[in-house]
Amino acid sequence: MASNTTYEHDVIVVGAGGAGLRAAIAAQEAGADVAIVSKLHPVRSHTGAAEGGINAAIREGDSWEDHAYDTMKGSDYLGDAPAIEALCRESPKETIQLEHWGMAFSREEDGTVSQRPFGGLSFPRTTYAGAETGHQLLHTMYEQVVKRGIEVYDEWHVMNLAVTDEDDPTDRSCHGVVGYEIRSGEIAGFRARDGVILATGGMGQVFDHTTNAVANTGDGVAMAYRAGVPMEDMEFIQFHPTTLPSTGVLISEGVRGEGGILYNGEGERFMFEHGYANNDGELASRDVVARAELTEVNEGRGIEDEYVHLDMRHLGEDRILDRLENILHLAEDFEGVDGLEEPMPVKPGQHYAMGGIETNEYGQTCVDGLYAVGECACASVHGANRLGGNALPELIVFGKLAGRHAAGEEFDEPEIETGKRGDHEDADFDAPVTLGEREPGSDAGPADASAAADGGEAVTDPDAVLEVAVDREIEHVEELLETDGVNHAEIRSAVQETMTANVNVFREEEGLKEALVDLREARDRYADVGVSDPSRTFNTDLLHTLETRNIIDIAEALTMGALARNEFRGAHWRKENQIRDDENWLKHTLISWNDGDPDLWYRPVILEGENKRYEPKVRSY
């Protein structure tokens, strides 16, 4: 039965992937009493699936400035320079830090760590551990968490944040989280004296063909959103060009980095032969390759009208076994293909969310005491398109910065603004349907669970806010368990279907509007959702039901952004305006929950770096 225990720490980190673990270590090193709360045991986090590597300018002939230039160009000039520069400047130190923590990197003859070329990079700076870099990184960092005795509440699902309820989100503050212990069904408050750091990872479950884990449901993004933090650049979703057709399992870009070749159904090396990327071919940026593949398929040159081939046989068995062994296992186990003997079938799949919780270059959100790092955050370093190998350094660099900041270390004033203040512009946005949450009390639907959102009395007392949030969640769970309503799985798959059909690699106005209509319907059905498993023990039916709500909120914001942004930039392509429109669109899309009535607005991108301005150039490869 639910109870009212309260746990208390200086800093609470939500999530135990690479970002959460790094943040916890940093906060502890800065003197804080820190705890991690995670719905999965740390080593089960999806960081473990990362294959290719970590970008870091650690070699002679390379420089963090070059890395920053590549990243800005890759972002299609929608990354904010202060965040990009922080990433590139800090990554070498952080990457070597991992080595000092014992990470099993691949090695050169002289014993130094190996680096490989990756798409969109002007120097082979992707530092790797075979084709299992993420697994090695995750375990290495968890080991250090164990070494330091950092407290981990594992298999505790965070349901909500304890955020005060002032009218203006920028006046609000965060004082903890509400957790649900999966094993016992206990609902408890976790009070954070100094800060809450969200590190909840990706949101791939918004789509049905994804490289992301089943647990990647964007919980942190949705919780922060409903508490008043804007979602930034949600329309920018990276579709990875090489995923296995039957499962979405990723075939690392490392295969192309090592020389793997893409062929269409006619045996043509289409990246060159059809002129998609005359210089870089297979190693062009991911969005370019993903669109090329789909164009081939749409024009009838695909294989089984679905995929193309990725061939690595010519690399030779030795090199494949040495550097890409894991790929052989994946192709064999999940597609039944022997990569040494035959080309591997591949197609684009949802892979990474460039957008997320709006933060500055220290991971701070506009709500005092609330931070976000890793894939759930948008600082923004990836802008309209993330370069391969740039997410893992993001985890460790911003994990560290946010951890220290939350623990009270002094930093310079941030250059990136957060919240709807400063330089911003209201959007002129017309939706085909009503968006957001229906009026409170208009139906017997589930009560809105957010402490800082609509319904209920305003709570501005920091001491009371956690208690109120816990009570709301207890009530919410009771209600869900009592209702034998629509099964969330039906709603979730309806959302995934419309997102994959309408908000995929190629986007057009009509489809996007259709998606919003479908999402409205999903939201309405969700008002009747219920949980049929009555158990308090490991009730995954209940947890998935909570996640599905998050998926709906995220899908809606993502689609709104895609509809508003009528241009072609990075991963976002619009049929009606197939050019990058710098005159009108050098700006971030932000969506505020606005107590249930989503509000879309913009903020200009920051191209002014520490020592130079990044002038937008044509992004050709």
Place this chain on the structure above:
Amino acid sequence: MSTQVPQQTDETDAESEPDAEEEPSKGDLRREKKAKRAAEREREAEAAAESAAGENTRELKVFRFDPEVEGKQEPRFDEFHVPFEKGMTVLDALIYARDTYDSSLTFRHSCRQAVCGSDAMFVNGQQRLACKTQLSDLSEPVRIEPLPHADVRKDLVVDMQHFYDQMDAVEPFFDADELPEDELEEQRQSRANREKVKMSTRCIWCGACMSSCNIAAGDNQYLGPAALNKAYRFAMDEREGESRKQERLEIIEQEHGVWRCQTQFSCTEVCPKDIPLTEHIQELKREAVKNNLKFW
């Protein structure tokens, strides 16, 4: 639709508003919906089962148990028929069964690609990762049970705490005697040494090995194959240095350490990451012997 609030007071109590006479109460509405939904879902499940019966399906027999739900407190097996598709894994089949027939069917899973180690189960009498096991490789009915030698929490979910405790017991973290002073300078490691520890670093903490081990089943304190492999991973890493290695060998030599292993190879057989666990344990034994000789 009932509006007879007074007749239902004992059921609606706290939830019925005093002035709700004209309107059915929230509780009423919910109960009504609940009944309707339940009937609907039953029909849907029946329809799905019927249509599944006609197609190319596979039969699963799945272990069920819930300590607090009536009818599930006594362990039992439920049968599910799932439509077969090429490439379908045991995990896919379980997800189908859960989402179509019974949303209370419970199992851990996340990555779907053999890296998170969540879904080790006992499938047709062997420890396997559900996401990495093709249905087409199994005989029917496919019998799915939780990992043996662990406490079952519910359905296919077992308590992993003991496994985690054993991992913790070997000080599972890199801890070099010395580090380069320059924060930008890496430690060197030879390719050969990296190769030597490579397989041992692949462990995903799934617990399959531990569950398959007879010794671990009989001796609860036995460190077990995964923890010993973890110890190997660090003891053999040349970057840590001699003095740390010494401490590590002491840990694995303790009463419930390497000497318990009777080289039955069951762990090696079930490890989904193909880690040569028994070999690693044997090598640790040899290192320990060498090390002891040094001091004689």
